[in-house]
Amino acid sequence: MKEDYFDIIIIGAGPIGIACALECEKRKWHYSVIEKGALTNSLFNYPKNMTFFSTSEKLEINDIPFISNNPKPNRDEALEYYRRVTTSNALNISLFETVESIIKSAEKFTIKTDKTIYHSKKVIVCTGFYDIPKLLKIPGEDLNKVTHYYKEAHNYALQNVVVVGASNSAVDAALEIWRKGGYVTMVIRGKEIGDRVKYWVRPDIINRIEEGSIKVHFNAEITEIKKNEVMIKKENENLTISNDFVIALTGYLPNFDLLKNSGVMLSSDGKNIPQYNPKTMESNVSGLYLAGVVCGGKETHKWFIENSRIHAKLIAEHLDNLQF
Structure with missing residues:
Protein backbone atom coordinates (compact mmCIF):
# COMPACT_ATOMS: atom_id res chain seq x y z
CA MET A 1 0.00 0.00 0.00
CA PRO A 133 -28.33 10.08 12.27
CA LYS A 134 -29.88 9.75 15.71
CA LEU A 135 -31.96 6.62 15.35
CA LEU A 136 -35.47 6.18 16.72
CA LYS A 137 -34.54 2.62 17.76
CA ILE A 138 -38.02 1.25 17.14
CA PRO A 139 -39.39 -1.73 15.17
CA GLY A 140 -39.72 -0.99 11.47
CA GLU A 141 -37.07 1.73 11.30
CA ASP A 142 -35.17 -0.39 8.78
CA LEU A 143 -38.05 -0.40 6.26
CA ASN A 144 -37.36 1.17 2.87
CA LYS A 145 -40.08 3.75 3.47
CA VAL A 146 -38.04 5.31 6.30
CA THR A 147 -35.30 7.90 5.80
CA HIS A 148 -33.27 10.13 8.10
CA TYR A 149 -32.46 12.59 5.32
CA TYR A 150 -34.69 14.85 3.26
CA LYS A 151 -33.72 16.05 -0.22
CA GLU A 152 -36.83 17.25 -2.03
CA ALA A 153 -40.63 17.02 -1.92
CA HIS A 154 -41.69 15.65 -5.31
CA ASN A 155 -41.41 12.00 -4.28
CA TYR A 156 -43.95 12.56 -1.49
CA ALA A 157 -46.78 14.13 -3.52
CA LEU A 158 -50.18 12.50 -2.80
CA GLN A 159 -48.59 10.34 -0.08
CA ASN A 160 -49.26 10.06 3.64
CA VAL A 161 -46.01 11.30 5.15
CA VAL A 162 -44.96 11.40 8.79
CA VAL A 163 -42.22 13.91 9.61
CA VAL A 164 -40.55 13.28 12.96
CA GLY A 165 -38.96 16.24 14.71
CA ALA A 166 -39.50 19.96 15.31
CA SER A 167 -36.21 21.44 14.11
CA ASN A 168 -35.53 23.59 11.05
CA SER A 169 -35.03 20.56 8.83
CA ALA A 170 -38.28 18.93 9.97
CA VAL A 171 -40.29 22.13 9.56
CA ASP A 172 -38.83 22.83 6.11
CA ALA A 173 -39.61 19.29 4.98
CA ALA A 174 -43.18 19.39 6.32
CA LEU A 175 -43.94 22.70 4.59
CA GLU A 176 -42.37 21.73 1.26
CA ILE A 177 -44.10 18.34 1.13
CA TRP A 178 -47.47 19.90 1.98
CA ARG A 179 -47.00 22.50 -0.76
CA LYS A 180 -46.24 19.71 -3.26
CA GLY A 181 -49.46 17.90 -2.43
CA GLY A 182 -48.36 15.52 0.31
CA TYR A 183 -50.52 14.73 3.33
CA VAL A 184 -48.25 15.61 6.24
CA THR A 185 -48.41 14.61 9.88
CA MET A 186 -45.70 15.82 12.25
CA VAL A 187 -44.78 13.81 15.35
CA ILE A 188 -43.03 15.93 17.98
CA ARG A 189 -41.78 14.88 21.40
CA GLY A 190 -42.10 18.37 22.87
CA LYS A 191 -45.10 20.59 23.38
CA GLU A 192 -44.37 23.00 20.51
CA ILE A 193 -42.30 23.73 17.41
CA GLY A 194 -38.57 24.05 18.24
CA ASP A 195 -37.43 27.44 19.52
CA ARG A 196 -34.50 27.55 17.06
CA VAL A 197 -36.67 27.34 13.95
CA LYS A 198 -35.87 30.17 11.52
CA TYR A 199 -37.88 33.26 12.44
CA TRP A 200 -39.30 33.73 8.94
CA VAL A 201 -40.46 30.09 8.78
CA ARG A 202 -41.94 29.74 12.26
CA PRO A 203 -45.16 31.73 11.59
CA ASP A 204 -45.72 29.72 8.39
CA ILE A 205 -45.63 26.32 10.10
CA ILE A 206 -47.73 27.53 13.03
CA ASN A 207 -50.39 28.88 10.68
CA ARG A 208 -50.46 25.66 8.63
CA ILE A 209 -50.93 23.65 11.82
CA GLU A 210 -53.64 25.93 13.20
CA GLU A 211 -55.63 25.83 9.96
CA GLY A 212 -55.33 22.03 9.84
CA SER A 213 -53.35 21.83 6.60
CA ILE A 214 -50.54 20.03 8.43
CA LYS A 215 -51.51 17.69 11.24
CA VAL A 216 -49.34 17.47 14.33
CA HIS A 217 -49.09 15.31 17.45
CA PHE A 218 -47.22 17.11 20.25
CA ASN A 219 -45.90 15.28 23.33
CA ALA A 220 -45.83 12.17 21.15
CA GLU A 221 -43.43 9.63 19.69
CA ILE A 222 -43.55 6.81 17.16
CA THR A 223 -43.42 3.38 18.75
CA GLU A 224 -43.53 1.21 15.63
CA ILE A 225 -43.45 1.60 11.86
CA LYS A 226 -45.34 -0.86 9.68
CA LYS A 227 -45.72 -1.24 5.92
CA ASN A 228 -48.85 0.90 5.68
CA GLU A 229 -49.20 2.32 9.20
CA VAL A 230 -47.40 4.09 11.99
CA MET A 231 -48.05 3.50 15.69
CA ILE A 232 -47.89 6.63 17.86
CA LYS A 233 -47.92 7.03 21.63
CA LYS A 234 -49.34 10.40 22.62
CA GLU A 235 -49.26 10.94 26.39
CA ASN A 236 -51.60 8.15 27.58
CA GLU A 237 -53.13 7.50 24.16
CA ASN A 238 -52.07 5.01 21.49
CA LEU A 239 -52.83 5.97 17.89
CA THR A 240 -52.54 4.22 14.53
CA ILE A 241 -52.42 6.28 11.35
CA SER A 242 -52.13 5.40 7.66
CA ASN A 243 -48.67 5.98 6.30
CA ASP A 244 -46.59 5.69 3.13
CA PHE A 245 -43.32 7.33 4.19
CA VAL A 246 -41.54 8.32 7.41
CA ILE A 247 -38.95 11.10 7.41
CA ALA A 248 -37.20 11.00 10.79
CA LEU A 249 -35.29 14.29 11.12
CA THR A 250 -34.25 13.85 14.72
CA GLY A 251 -30.69 15.11 14.41
Whole structure:
Protein backbone atom coordinates (compact mmCIF):
# COMPACT_ATOMS: atom_id res chain seq x y z
CA MET A 1 0.00 0.00 0.00
CA LYS A 2 1.26 3.48 -0.93
CA GLU A 3 2.32 5.71 2.00
CA ASP A 4 2.50 9.52 1.96
CA TYR A 5 4.18 11.99 4.34
CA PHE A 6 2.83 15.43 5.25
CA ASP A 7 3.21 18.24 7.76
CA ILE A 8 -0.54 18.29 8.36
CA ILE A 9 -3.44 16.00 7.55
CA ILE A 10 -6.88 17.65 7.64
CA ILE A 11 -9.82 15.28 7.95
CA GLY A 12 -13.01 16.65 6.45
CA ALA A 13 -13.49 18.90 3.42
CA GLY A 14 -16.38 20.99 4.67
CA PRO A 15 -16.15 24.78 4.94
CA ILE A 16 -13.97 24.55 8.07
CA GLY A 17 -11.66 21.95 6.53
CA ILE A 18 -11.30 24.23 3.50
CA ALA A 19 -10.52 27.16 5.82
CA CYS A 20 -7.79 25.09 7.48
CA ALA A 21 -6.34 24.18 4.09
CA LEU A 22 -6.22 27.87 3.12
CA GLU A 23 -4.21 28.63 6.27
CA CYS A 24 -1.79 25.87 5.30
CA GLU A 25 -1.49 27.30 1.78
CA LYS A 26 -0.59 30.72 3.17
CA ARG A 27 2.28 29.24 5.14
CA LYS A 28 3.37 26.78 2.45
CA TRP A 29 2.92 23.82 4.78
CA HIS A 30 2.81 20.40 3.13
CA TYR A 31 -0.76 19.24 3.81
CA SER A 32 -3.59 17.15 2.46
CA VAL A 33 -7.33 17.14 3.13
CA ILE A 34 -9.09 13.78 3.27
CA GLU A 35 -12.86 13.65 2.74
CA LYS A 36 -14.97 10.49 2.72
CA GLY A 37 -17.61 11.98 0.40
CA ALA A 38 -17.99 14.86 -2.02
CA LEU A 39 -16.53 18.30 -1.46
CA THR A 40 -18.55 19.95 1.35
CA ASN A 41 -20.37 16.64 1.63
CA SER A 42 -22.79 17.77 4.36
CA LEU A 43 -23.90 20.81 2.35
CA PHE A 44 -24.28 18.63 -0.74
CA ASN A 45 -26.68 16.41 1.19
CA TYR A 46 -28.79 19.31 2.48
CA PRO A 47 -32.30 19.72 0.99
CA LYS A 48 -32.14 21.22 -2.49
CA ASN A 49 -34.18 24.29 -1.56
CA MET A 50 -32.55 24.98 1.79
CA THR A 51 -31.84 28.60 2.74
CA PHE A 52 -29.16 29.35 5.33
CA PHE A 53 -29.98 31.13 8.56
CA SER A 54 -26.76 33.15 8.25
CA THR A 55 -26.16 35.89 5.71
CA SER A 56 -23.55 35.29 3.02
CA GLU A 57 -20.79 37.39 4.64
CA LYS A 58 -21.06 35.24 7.79
CA LEU A 59 -20.29 32.15 5.68
CA GLU A 60 -17.17 33.61 4.06
CA ILE A 61 -13.78 32.07 4.76
CA ASN A 62 -10.34 33.66 4.46
CA ASP A 63 -11.96 37.03 3.63
CA ILE A 64 -12.98 35.73 0.19
CA PRO A 65 -16.27 37.48 -0.73
CA PHE A 66 -19.42 35.35 -0.97
CA ILE A 67 -21.87 37.04 -3.33
CA SER A 68 -25.45 35.71 -3.28
CA ASN A 69 -28.69 36.81 -4.93
CA ASN A 70 -30.36 37.37 -1.58
CA PRO A 71 -29.00 38.28 1.88
CA LYS A 72 -29.41 34.65 3.00
CA PRO A 73 -27.84 32.30 0.44
CA ASN A 74 -29.25 28.95 -0.56
CA ARG A 75 -27.61 25.52 -0.77
CA ASP A 76 -26.59 25.78 -4.41
CA GLU A 77 -24.95 29.18 -3.91
CA ALA A 78 -22.97 27.82 -0.97
CA LEU A 79 -21.83 24.79 -2.96
CA GLU A 80 -20.69 27.07 -5.77
CA TYR A 81 -18.85 29.39 -3.37
CA TYR A 82 -16.88 26.71 -1.52
CA ARG A 83 -16.14 24.85 -4.76
CA ARG A 84 -14.73 27.99 -6.38
CA VAL A 85 -12.67 28.77 -3.27
CA THR A 86 -11.24 25.25 -3.45
CA THR A 87 -10.49 25.19 -7.18
CA SER A 88 -9.19 28.76 -7.50
CA ASN A 89 -6.72 28.12 -4.67
CA ALA A 90 -5.79 24.65 -5.98
CA LEU A 91 -6.28 23.09 -2.56
CA ASN A 92 -4.88 19.59 -2.10
CA ILE A 93 -7.98 17.51 -1.35
CA SER A 94 -8.62 13.77 -1.71
CA LEU A 95 -12.35 13.01 -2.03
CA PHE A 96 -14.28 9.78 -1.49
CA GLU A 97 -11.59 8.43 0.82
CA THR A 98 -12.55 7.26 4.31
CA VAL A 99 -10.26 7.62 7.34
CA GLU A 100 -10.30 4.39 9.32
CA SER A 101 -7.85 5.22 12.12
CA ILE A 102 -5.56 7.92 13.54
CA ILE A 103 -2.68 6.57 15.61
CA LYS A 104 0.02 8.64 17.30
CA SER A 105 3.44 7.19 17.98
CA ALA A 106 6.41 9.25 19.13
CA GLU A 107 6.13 12.60 17.34
CA LYS A 108 4.11 11.58 14.31
CA PHE A 109 0.65 10.39 13.36
CA THR A 110 -0.27 7.49 11.14
CA ILE A 111 -3.59 7.94 9.35
CA LYS A 112 -4.98 4.86 7.67
CA THR A 113 -7.70 5.20 5.05
CA ASP A 114 -9.49 2.76 2.79
CA LYS A 115 -7.02 3.73 0.04
CA THR A 116 -3.62 4.43 1.57
CA ILE A 117 -1.58 5.26 4.68
CA TYR A 118 -0.50 8.80 5.54
CA HIS A 119 2.08 10.03 8.04
CA SER A 120 1.97 13.56 9.42
CA LYS A 121 3.35 15.75 12.17
CA LYS A 122 -0.08 17.19 13.00
CA VAL A 123 -3.73 16.28 12.43
CA ILE A 124 -6.79 18.54 12.26
CA VAL A 125 -10.18 16.83 12.60
CA CYS A 126 -13.05 18.79 10.97
CA THR A 127 -15.50 15.94 10.43
CA GLY A 128 -18.76 17.73 11.28
CA PHE A 129 -21.75 15.67 12.36
CA TYR A 130 -24.14 15.08 9.47
CA ASP A 131 -23.32 11.48 8.59
CA ILE A 132 -24.59 9.59 11.64
CA PRO A 133 -28.33 10.08 12.27
CA LYS A 134 -29.88 9.75 15.71
CA LEU A 135 -31.96 6.62 15.35
CA LEU A 136 -35.47 6.18 16.72
CA LYS A 137 -34.54 2.62 17.76
CA ILE A 138 -38.02 1.25 17.14
CA PRO A 139 -39.39 -1.73 15.17
CA GLY A 140 -39.72 -0.99 11.47
CA GLU A 141 -37.07 1.73 11.30
CA ASP A 142 -35.17 -0.39 8.78
CA LEU A 143 -38.05 -0.40 6.26
CA ASN A 144 -37.36 1.17 2.87
CA LYS A 145 -40.08 3.75 3.47
CA VAL A 146 -38.04 5.31 6.30
CA THR A 147 -35.30 7.90 5.80
CA HIS A 148 -33.27 10.13 8.10
CA TYR A 149 -32.46 12.59 5.32
CA TYR A 150 -34.69 14.85 3.26
CA LYS A 151 -33.72 16.05 -0.22
CA GLU A 152 -36.83 17.25 -2.03
CA ALA A 153 -40.63 17.02 -1.92
CA HIS A 154 -41.69 15.65 -5.31
CA ASN A 155 -41.41 12.00 -4.28
CA TYR A 156 -43.95 12.56 -1.49
CA ALA A 157 -46.78 14.13 -3.52
CA LEU A 158 -50.18 12.50 -2.80
CA GLN A 159 -48.59 10.34 -0.08
CA ASN A 160 -49.26 10.06 3.64
CA VAL A 161 -46.01 11.30 5.15
CA VAL A 162 -44.96 11.40 8.79
CA VAL A 163 -42.22 13.91 9.61
CA VAL A 164 -40.55 13.28 12.96
CA GLY A 165 -38.96 16.24 14.71
CA ALA A 166 -39.50 19.96 15.31
CA SER A 167 -36.21 21.44 14.11
CA ASN A 168 -35.53 23.59 11.05
CA SER A 169 -35.03 20.56 8.83
CA ALA A 170 -38.28 18.93 9.97
CA VAL A 171 -40.29 22.13 9.56
CA ASP A 172 -38.83 22.83 6.11
CA ALA A 173 -39.61 19.29 4.98
CA ALA A 174 -43.18 19.39 6.32
CA LEU A 175 -43.94 22.70 4.59
CA GLU A 176 -42.37 21.73 1.26
CA ILE A 177 -44.10 18.34 1.13
CA TRP A 178 -47.47 19.90 1.98
CA ARG A 179 -47.00 22.50 -0.76
CA LYS A 180 -46.24 19.71 -3.26
CA GLY A 181 -49.46 17.90 -2.43
CA GLY A 182 -48.36 15.52 0.31
CA TYR A 183 -50.52 14.73 3.33
CA VAL A 184 -48.25 15.61 6.24
CA THR A 185 -48.41 14.61 9.88
CA MET A 186 -45.70 15.82 12.25
CA VAL A 187 -44.78 13.81 15.35
CA ILE A 188 -43.03 15.93 17.98
CA ARG A 189 -41.78 14.88 21.40
CA GLY A 190 -42.10 18.37 22.87
CA LYS A 191 -45.10 20.59 23.38
CA GLU A 192 -44.37 23.00 20.51
CA ILE A 193 -42.30 23.73 17.41
CA GLY A 194 -38.57 24.05 18.24
CA ASP A 195 -37.43 27.44 19.52
CA ARG A 196 -34.50 27.55 17.06
CA VAL A 197 -36.67 27.34 13.95
CA LYS A 198 -35.87 30.17 11.52
CA TYR A 199 -37.88 33.26 12.44
CA TRP A 200 -39.30 33.73 8.94
CA VAL A 201 -40.46 30.09 8.78
CA ARG A 202 -41.94 29.74 12.26
CA PRO A 203 -45.16 31.73 11.59
CA ASP A 204 -45.72 29.72 8.39
CA ILE A 205 -45.63 26.32 10.10
CA ILE A 206 -47.73 27.53 13.03
CA ASN A 207 -50.39 28.88 10.68
CA ARG A 208 -50.46 25.66 8.63
CA ILE A 209 -50.93 23.65 11.82
CA GLU A 210 -53.64 25.93 13.20
CA GLU A 211 -55.63 25.83 9.96
CA GLY A 212 -55.33 22.03 9.84
CA SER A 213 -53.35 21.83 6.60
CA ILE A 214 -50.54 20.03 8.43
CA LYS A 215 -51.51 17.69 11.24
CA VAL A 216 -49.34 17.47 14.33
CA HIS A 217 -49.09 15.31 17.45
CA PHE A 218 -47.22 17.11 20.25
CA ASN A 219 -45.90 15.28 23.33
CA ALA A 220 -45.83 12.17 21.15
CA GLU A 221 -43.43 9.63 19.69
CA ILE A 222 -43.55 6.81 17.16
CA THR A 223 -43.42 3.38 18.75
CA GLU A 224 -43.53 1.21 15.63
CA ILE A 225 -43.45 1.60 11.86
CA LYS A 226 -45.34 -0.86 9.68
CA LYS A 227 -45.72 -1.24 5.92
CA ASN A 228 -48.85 0.90 5.68
CA GLU A 229 -49.20 2.32 9.20
CA VAL A 230 -47.40 4.09 11.99
CA MET A 231 -48.05 3.50 15.69
CA ILE A 232 -47.89 6.63 17.86
CA LYS A 233 -47.92 7.03 21.63
CA LYS A 234 -49.34 10.40 22.62
CA GLU A 235 -49.26 10.94 26.39
CA ASN A 236 -51.60 8.15 27.58
CA GLU A 237 -53.13 7.50 24.16
CA ASN A 238 -52.07 5.01 21.49
CA LEU A 239 -52.83 5.97 17.89
CA THR A 240 -52.54 4.22 14.53
CA ILE A 241 -52.42 6.28 11.35
CA SER A 242 -52.13 5.40 7.66
CA ASN A 243 -48.67 5.98 6.30
CA ASP A 244 -46.59 5.69 3.13
CA PHE A 245 -43.32 7.33 4.19
CA VAL A 246 -41.54 8.32 7.41
CA ILE A 247 -38.95 11.10 7.41
CA ALA A 248 -37.20 11.00 10.79
CA LEU A 249 -35.29 14.29 11.12
CA THR A 250 -34.25 13.85 14.72
CA GLY A 251 -30.69 15.11 14.41
CA TYR A 252 -27.21 13.76 13.76
CA LEU A 253 -24.03 12.97 15.68
CA PRO A 254 -20.28 13.37 15.15
CA ASN A 255 -18.11 10.28 14.63
CA PHE A 256 -17.31 9.71 18.30
CA ASP A 257 -15.64 6.37 17.63
CA LEU A 258 -12.99 8.00 15.45
CA LEU A 259 -12.28 10.56 18.18
CA LYS A 260 -12.15 8.03 21.01
CA ASN A 261 -10.00 5.58 19.08
CA SER A 262 -7.60 8.45 18.37
CA GLY A 263 -7.23 9.08 22.10
CA VAL A 264 -9.44 12.17 22.35
CA MET A 265 -11.25 12.26 25.69
CA LEU A 266 -15.00 12.93 25.72
CA SER A 267 -16.98 14.44 28.59
CA SER A 268 -18.78 11.97 30.86
CA ASP A 269 -21.91 14.11 31.30
CA GLY A 270 -23.74 12.52 28.38
CA LYS A 271 -22.87 15.39 26.02
CA ASN A 272 -19.69 13.72 24.69
CA ILE A 273 -17.93 17.06 24.30
CA PRO A 274 -14.32 16.40 23.25
CA GLN A 275 -11.50 17.81 25.33
CA TYR A 276 -9.62 20.68 23.69
CA ASN A 277 -8.05 24.04 24.48
CA PRO A 278 -10.43 26.75 23.16
CA LYS A 279 -7.49 29.13 22.62
CA THR A 280 -5.55 26.77 20.38
CA MET A 281 -8.11 24.06 19.46
CA GLU A 282 -5.55 21.39 20.40
CA SER A 283 -7.12 18.30 21.95
CA ASN A 284 -5.75 16.33 24.88
CA VAL A 285 -3.73 14.42 22.26
CA SER A 286 -0.72 16.64 21.58
CA GLY A 287 -0.66 17.65 17.92
CA LEU A 288 -4.24 16.62 17.21
CA TYR A 289 -6.55 19.61 16.72
CA LEU A 290 -10.33 19.90 16.46
CA ALA A 291 -12.25 22.43 14.37
CA GLY A 292 -15.87 23.11 13.55
CA VAL A 293 -19.03 21.38 14.68
CA VAL A 294 -17.19 18.30 15.96
CA CYS A 295 -16.12 20.43 18.97
CA GLY A 296 -19.68 20.45 20.31
CA GLY A 297 -20.13 16.73 20.90
CA LYS A 298 -23.85 15.98 21.02
CA GLU A 299 -24.61 19.70 21.29
CA THR A 300 -24.41 20.08 17.54
CA HIS A 301 -26.38 23.35 17.57
CA LYS A 302 -23.58 25.25 19.32
CA TRP A 303 -21.07 25.32 16.46
CA PHE A 304 -21.73 26.16 12.82
CA ILE A 305 -19.86 27.82 9.96
CA GLU A 306 -20.46 31.36 11.20
CA ASN A 307 -18.85 30.96 14.63
CA SER A 308 -16.34 28.15 13.98
CA ARG A 309 -14.56 29.45 10.89
CA ILE A 310 -12.18 31.20 13.33
CA HIS A 311 -10.90 27.78 14.43
CA ALA A 312 -8.64 27.54 11.37
CA LYS A 313 -6.82 30.76 12.28
CA LEU A 314 -6.50 29.74 15.95
CA ILE A 315 -4.84 26.48 14.96
CA ALA A 316 -2.53 28.10 12.43
CA GLU A 317 -1.48 30.82 14.88
CA HIS A 318 -0.72 28.20 17.52
CA LEU A 319 1.44 26.28 15.06
CA ASP A 320 3.15 29.55 14.11
CA ASN A 321 4.00 30.14 17.78
CA LEU A 322 5.47 26.66 17.92
CA GLN A 323 7.60 27.62 14.90
CA PHE A 324 6.10 24.63 13.12
